Amino acid sequence: MISVEEALQLVLQHKATLIIEEVDLWQSVGRVLAQEVVADRDFPPFDRVTMDGIAINAQTFAVGTKAFPIEQIQAAGAPQTTLQNPDHCIEIMTGAMLPANTDAVVPYEDCLLQDHTATVQAQQVVQGQNIHRQGSDKKAGEVLLSGGVQITPAIVGTLASVGLAKVKVYAMPKVAICSTGDELVEIQETPLPHQIRRSNAYMLAAALQQENIQASLHHLPDVPETMKASLEQIIAEHEVLLLSGAVSKGKFDFLPQVLEALGFTAVFHRIAQKPGKPMLFGTLPVNKVVFGLPGNPVSTFVCYQLFFRPWLRASLHLTPVTAFAQLALPISFRPALTYHLPVKLRNHEGLLQATPISNTGSGDLTSILEADGLLSLPPEPQTFPAGSAVPLTLL
Numbered sequence: 001m002i003s004v005e006e007a008l009q010l011v012l013q014h015k016a017t018l019i020i021e022e023v024d025l026w027q028s029v030g031r032v033l034a035q036e037v038v039a040d041r042d043f044p045p046f047d048r049v050t051m052d053g054i055a056i057n058a059q060t061f062a063v064g065t066k067a068f069p070i071e072q073i074q075a076a077g078a079p080q081t082t083l084q085n086p087d088h089c090i091e092i093m094t095g096a097m098l099p100a101n102t103d104a105v106v107p108y109e110d111c112l113l114q115d116h117t118a119t120v121q122a123q124q125v126v127q128g129q130n131i132h133r134q135g136s137d138k139k140a141g142e143v144l145l146s147g148g149v150q151i152t153p154a155i156v157g158t159l160a161s162v163g164l165a166k167v168k169v170y171a172m173p174k175v176a177i178c179s180t181g182d183e184l185v186e187i188q189e190t191p192l193p194h195q196i197r198r199s200n201a202y203m204l205a206a207a208l209q210q211e212n213i214q215a216s217l218h219h220l221p222d223v224p225e226t227m228k229a230s231l232e233q234i235i236a237e238h239e240v241l242l243l244s245g246a247v248s249k250g251k252f253d254f255l256p257q258v259l260e261a262l263g264f265t266a267v268f269h270r271i272a273q274k275p276g277k278p279m280l281f282g283t284l285p286v287n288k289v290v291f292g293l294p295g296n297p298v299s300t301f302v303c304y305q306l307f308f309r310p311w312l313r314a315s316l317h318l319t320p321v322t323a324f325a326q327l328a329l330p331i332s333f334r335p336a337l338t339y340h341l342p343v344k345l346r347n348h349e350g351l352l353q354a355t356p357i358s359n360t361g362s363g364d365l366t367s368i369l370e371a372d373g374l375l376s377l378p379p380e381p382q383t384f385p386a387g388s389a390v391p392l393t394l395l
Helices: 004-012 058-062 153-161 199-209 224-237 255-261 297-315
Strands: 020-024 053-056 067-074 089-092 104-107 111-114 117-120 143-145 166-170 175-180 216-220 240-244 265-269 280-284 288-293 324-327 338-348 351-356 373-377 389-394
Touching: 004 265, 004 280, 004 297, 053 058, 053 067, 053 117, 143 153, 175 199, 175 224, 199 216, 199 240, 199 297, 216 224, 224 240, 224 255, 240 297, 255 265, 255 280, 255 288, 288 297, 297 338, 297 373, 324 338, 324 373, 351 373, 351 389
Parallel strands: 067 089, 175 216, 175 240, 240 288, 324 351
Antiparallel strands: 020 166, 053 089, 053 104, 067 117, 111 117, 265 280, 280 288, 324 389, 338 351, 338 373, 373 389
């Protein structure tokens, strides 16, 4: 067996080389940006008025003028106007270009408008007030975004502001999910007493949907010849295989030997961790990878979160996510393996505190229903007092 740290490093050494594709802007949320985004003009592109009111010359107010005849009205979206008389004002709307020969905006709340004259009732008018100066956010040609960031609604707004109707993103890998085992039946079927429904495959498919990956679902029976024939076709059409079950040492766990017959090279098989000890990882010809996840549902879930997701983030050029939480309760465990615990999280006096969720073992799927994260406790010292800071994987 190898350690969790060694296993993760080996997984990351086999990250995928993903192609770049263009998608419509409105379809880009959640995808990973694969281009540099540069300001095509100043942000804002002009001196922008931030309040409805009047635009004046602040010096005129400073010498004692309070009443300003209104020359005209300028709306947002209209070309810039010019104040002809410095003793006058221009009514102005939020978002409009600041009129030439003005340098302050007094909001309507501080004015009395009567007989085409605006009387300023404020005690002070400061040059530049209520004006968002041209280029004060970003200058034309300045880099706004680099590649390797996940696109959020805020980023969509920025991309739209520079005219990117189409966006370059990293293409997602083609993933196949393969469940194994003759004890599994489809979810719409009524299981016999010795059967269970095929839940792991759907759990993995749902997790991949959160990553914007639409995976294909397959089931492999415990018959080596049938398993091999199915896998040949699946491998030909996909870049990544997520396998659930048949990777332990049971008499019907044929998957490792079937994969080997198809050109599979094991990178590791078995990790010093609980749950998920039997995990298998390796490669197939033409840079394809296989994640052989143990069949117990919590093991499947844990191995997906701790190994597949970091592999995917690395392949997408996303930076690793590092987090820690404080143990709410003391924990002791045996044997000396890395111990992964589903936990509930809460903010306690400014610290992220983790409370382990009780379970009956790696087959207890319901134990992760309320989990906010996974704590990973190293194999030593095997006893962790309350208050210990330990690595956390956020779900």
